Amino acid sequence: MTPFQAPKGVPDYFPPVSASFAAVRDTLVESARRAGYGHVELPVFEETALFARGVGESTDVVSKEMYTFADRGDRSVTLRPEGTAGVMRAVVEHGLDRGSLPVKLCYAGPFFRYERPQAGRYRQLQQVGVEAIGVDDPALDAEVIAVADAGFRALGLTGYRLEMTSLGDSTCRPQYREKLQAFLAALPLDEETRRRAEINPLRVLDDKRPEVREMVADAPLMVDNLSPETREHYEQVKGYLSALGVKYVENPRMVRGLDYYTKTTFEFVHDGLGAQSGIGGGGHYDGLMEQLGGQPLAGVGFGLGVDRTLLACRAEGITPGDVTRCDVFGVPLGDAAKGRVVALAGELRAAGVRTDLAYGGRGLKGAMKAADKSGARFALVLGDRDIEAGAAQLKELATGEQRQIPLDGAVAAVLEALGR
Numbered sequence: 528m529t530p531f532q533a534p535k536g537v538p539d540y541f542p543p544v545s546a547s548f549a550a551v552r553d554t555l556v557e558s559a560r561r562a563g564y565g566h567v568e569l570p571v572f573e574e575t576a577l578f579a580r581g582v583g584e585s586t587d588v589v590s591k592e593m594y595t596f597a598d599r600g601d602r603s604v605t606l607r608p609e610g611t612a613g614v615m616r617a618v619v620e621h622g623l624d625r626g627s628l629p630v631k632l633c634y635a636g637p638f639f640r641y642e643r644p645q646a647g648r649y650r651q652l653q654q655v656g657v658e659a660i661g662v663d664d665p666a667l668d669a670e671v672i673a674v675a676d677a678g679f680r681a682l683g684l685t686g687y688r689l690e691m692t693s694l695g696d697s698t699c700r701p702q703y704r705e706k707l708q709a710f711l712a713a714l715p716l717d718e719e720t721r722r723r724a725e726i727n728p729l730r731v732l733d734d735k736r737p738e739v740r741e742m743v744a745d746a747p748l749m750v751d752n753l754s755p756e757t758r759e760h761y762e763q764v765k766g767y768l769s770a771l772g773v774k775y776v777e778n779p780r781m782v783r784g785l786d787y788y789t790k791t792t793f794e795f796v797h798d799g800l801g802a803q804s805g806i807g808g809g810g811h812y813d814g815l816m817e818q819l820g821g822q823p824l825a826g827v828g829f830g831l832g833v834d835r836t837l838l839a840c841r842a843e844g845i846t847p848g849d850v851t852r853c854d855v856f857g858v859p860l861g862d863a864a865k866g867r868v869v870a871l872a873g874e875l876r877a878a879g880v881r882t883d884l885a886y887g888g889r890g891l892k893g894a895m896k897a898a899d900k901s902g903a904r905f906a907l908v909l910g911d912r913d914i915e916a917g918a919a920q921l922k923e924l925a926t927g928e929q930r931q932i933p934l935d936g937a938v939a940a941v942l943e944a945l946g947r
């Protein structure tokens with residue numbers, strides 16, 4: 528029988544890489560914690576209509592990429608393709624929007640999009656996200672961006688840039704949209720691009736083909752057509768970002784794949800990743816809560832791609848987290864020694880020392896090889912004859928240096944050797 532394989536486009540993470548994966552996730556979460564975001568744990572699947580209404584029917588995410596199926600009760604459910612709609616659903620459902628505002632929440636976990644798999648583009652992707660809901664304040668937009676930036680910096684990343692723009696809001700975007708559509712209608716575009724211009728004219732501005740780029744080079748831009756209020760909002764966001772010491776570049780042609788954004792939107796782009804260069808993105812949204820049956824309150828948030836951030840770390844030669852499995856590796860030589868080492872391992876673990884040992888009755892050579900592979904700093908070698916002498920050998924694996932430690936009091940001796 529052919530062995531099973533993971534579903535197409537779905538990554539597995541195991542040691543030592545999984546330690547870095549977890550470190551990336553935890554570092555990004557920690558950055559959100561420092562700004563007062565509380566952990567939220569939400570379902571991985573929701574009623575399909577939540578995403579259709581929240582994310583937007585015309586987006587690729589909803590129209591082409593959702594994992595949607597009927598459950599056994601014939602309800603249409605969907606594996607979450609993103610986190611914002613679910614957070615908003617929960618906030619409204621539990622009345623958090625009637626408590627103190629803003630509600631600041633942070634989440635981490637898997638999301639599902641049926642995209643064409645390639646390097647850095649997966650069908651199960653992992654994000655760390657935040658949402659700050661209920662207050663429309665440009666300083667909050669800046670905070671969200673700064674939290675993402677601080678998370679990436681805490682990992683040691685430097686090879687990325689923050690791109691930002693304002694998408695306007697209901698007071699100016701409809702007028703701009705008409706203006707852009709009128710501009711595009713006068714161009715000799717192909718049939719498909721023309722259709723795209725009807726549904727989402729902004730996406731034509733982001734077209735990568737040189738001939739289209741040239742045609743839209745003089746197209747009107749949203750940032751030049753903001754209402755006085757949204758312009759002021761955007762200027763303030765930039766001011767607060769400068770106060771926070773966060774560097775950004777403006778990209779007035781930025782297009783996001785989700786429909787709910789208004790005003791500030793942003794993306795973190797890493798240069799070492801090839802085509803899938805977005806390591807995180809987000810923005811402000813005014814109408815989402817109302818759209819989902821709640822009050823007309825604003826929000827702002829981000830989703831940072833953990834998989835891609837890990838790839839970015841690798842591209843910069845950074846290995847986040849501690850990829851060693853243990854501190855001490857027990858090497859028992861003989862049956863009586865095995866009993867003592869097993870017991871000692873339990874004591875060391877209780878004292879907070881990560882401890883593993885050689886199983887399966889391996890000889891000295893095989894056991895020492897396993898010790899090396901484990902990444903442990905010390906091998907604790909015990910032979911049956913050592914027991915009589917009441918001593919064990921503690922060998923520092925990197926240097927080969929060996930010291931004798933008393934069997935009674937071995938835990939204290941190991942702690943001392945580890946500098947604890």
Ligand code: HAM
Nearest residue numbers: 609610648649652805806807808809810828829830832
């Ligand atoms: P998004 O831009 O669709 O935004 O996704 C955020 C990040 O998730 C991307 O920048 C990327 O790093 C990662 N990502 C997305 N798709 C994939 C994929 N197929 N494979 C690997 N990584 C991927 C959102 O999801 C919004 N909910 C963010 C947000 C929160 N906006 C406001 N609040």
